[in-house]
Amino acid sequence: MFxxxxxxxxxxxESSVESFVNAMCESEFKQLVLSARFIKxxxxxxxxxxxxxxxxxxxxxxxxxAQNNYDKQLEEAYQKYR
Incomplete structure (x- = not known):
């Protein structure tokens, strides 16, 4: 997902790259948790x-x-799913 x-x-x-990879492979929920931690x-x-x-x-x-319009893609996704 992320x-x-x-x-x-x-x-x-996470304490190491290995634990990070393992956590990312564990579940979508764990990916969401790690992503929230990263954003914060x-x-x-x-x-x-x-x-x-x-x-x-x-x-x-x-x-x-901006070369890939990431900001515009985020805004479009927000408008679609809000």
Missing amino acids: QFMGFNYAACG QARMLPSLQAKDWAEFARRYNGPTY
Whole structure:
């Protein structure tokens, strides 16, 4: 469901890359938990709560987020499922 580079294991609340991979393979629920931890630890929660899709996409995907329209994709998904 979610993609994170292995070097973010600690931001997801795991003690090693191996435990991170095992947790991500455990279940979709565990992926959601790890993702929420990452969003909180990486200080992306305020932009998500404010629906500042550009800022959230920049923090999640890096400075080239706009090349792939990640901010627009987030906004479209939000509008579709809210």
